Amino acid sequence: MDSLKKAMPVRVQITAILRKALFSGEYKSGDELSLTETAERLGVSRTPVREAFQTLEAEGLIELRMNRGAIVKTIDEKYITDHYEMRILLESEAAKRAAQRGMPDAADYIKKLEALQRHMDSVSTEEYEELNLAVHSAIWTAADNERLYKFLSSLWNGPSVGIASPKLDHYIKSTQEHIDILKAIQKQDAKAAQKEMAKHIERSLNNILKNFKFRT
Numbered sequence: 666m667d668s669l670k671k672a673m674p675v676r677v678q679i680t681a682i683l684r685k686a687l688f689s690g691e692y693k694s695g696d697e698l699s700l701t702e703t704a705e706r707l708g709v710s711r712t713p714v715r716e717a718f719q720t721l722e723a724e725g726l727i728e729l730r731m732n733r734g735a736i737v738k739t740i741d742e743k744y745i746t747d748h749y750e751m752r753i754l755l756e757s758e759a760a761k762r763a764a765q766r767g768m769p770d771a772a773d774y775i776k777k778l779e780a781l782q783r784h785m786d787s788v789s790t791e792e793y794e795e796l797n798l799a800v801h802s803a804i805w806t807a808a809d810n811e812r813l814y815k816f817l818s819s820l821w822n823g824p825s826v827g828i829a830s831p832k833l834d835h836y837i838k839s840t841q842e843h844i845d846i847l848k849a850i851q852k853q854d855a856k857a858a859q860k861e862m863a864k865h866i867e868r869s870l871n872n873i874l875k876n877f878k879f880r881t
Contacts, residue, residue: 673798675709677818679717682707685822687726687740688748689876694739698727703734720819742874749870752820753863756801759817760846760862763807764855771807771851774800778844785837793836797824800843804850804862825869825876835872839865 673681683703686692704714718735721727725744727735777796781788798821805814824835842865849857 673802673818673821674713676713676716676720677821679707679709679713680720680819681821681823683717683721684724684726685825687721687737688745688822688873689825690878692737694737696737697734698737699734701734740877742877745873745877746870748820748822749866749873752817753866753870755813755817755820756804756866757859757863759805759808759810759813760850761855761859762809762813763804764850764853764858766807766809767853768804768807768847768850770803771847774803775844775847775851778840778847781840782837785833785840788836790832793840794824797839797843800847804846807850825872838868842868 683698692698698718700711700714700718704711707714718727718729722729722735725738726740727737729735778800781793781796801817801821805817808814824832824839842861846858846861846865849861
């Protein structure tokens with residue numbers, strides 16, 4: 666959690682963590698989510714968890730109960746697919762715009778990703794997730810559209826890993842995909858950047874659907 670604070674407000678981070686858990690099937694329809702227990706587990710106060718619950722209720726993922734936390738609603742593959750299709754549309758557009766406008770820090774992120782590749786077998790979850798979010802956030806920033814950035818932040822759900830898609834396998838593939846996206850942006854090849862980002866998120870969608878089916 667602490668490593669991500671620079672990139673996103675805490676309430677957005679909590680929402681992303683819970684959204685990912687809901688999408689991957691960690692929580693099932695009818696499960697209760699306690700405000701206090703969730704806050705304690707994530708090491709934050711109740712306020713950002715309450716705000717995350719409100720966001721997730723607005724998205725139709727949970728139902729708030731008076732003084733009782735929340736109840737998980739039924740989530741189907743169509744909901745997950747629709748969510749990721751929005752990410753594909755918006756993030757591929759962000760990558761295209763980053764290529765068109767230029768991204769001065771692309772080379773720095775490529776170096777960080779290549780350094781990560783050299784010790785992938787020992788990479789920690791915290792290290793990977795911090796760089797993963799930083800890369801995506803940097804691309805959104807380079808797109809130079811504040812509303813687009815906010816929309817993408819609101820759709821974020823973190824790495825698409827789970828029992829059906831092993832963590833290391835995802836880290837290896839995702840890191841190379843990030844490099845491919847950034848190299849296209851660096852070359853100012855907008856079409857390639859858009860295509861590589863769409864491919865990257867589509868694979869994440871397939872991972873999430875595999876995990877969802879495995880757990881449900």
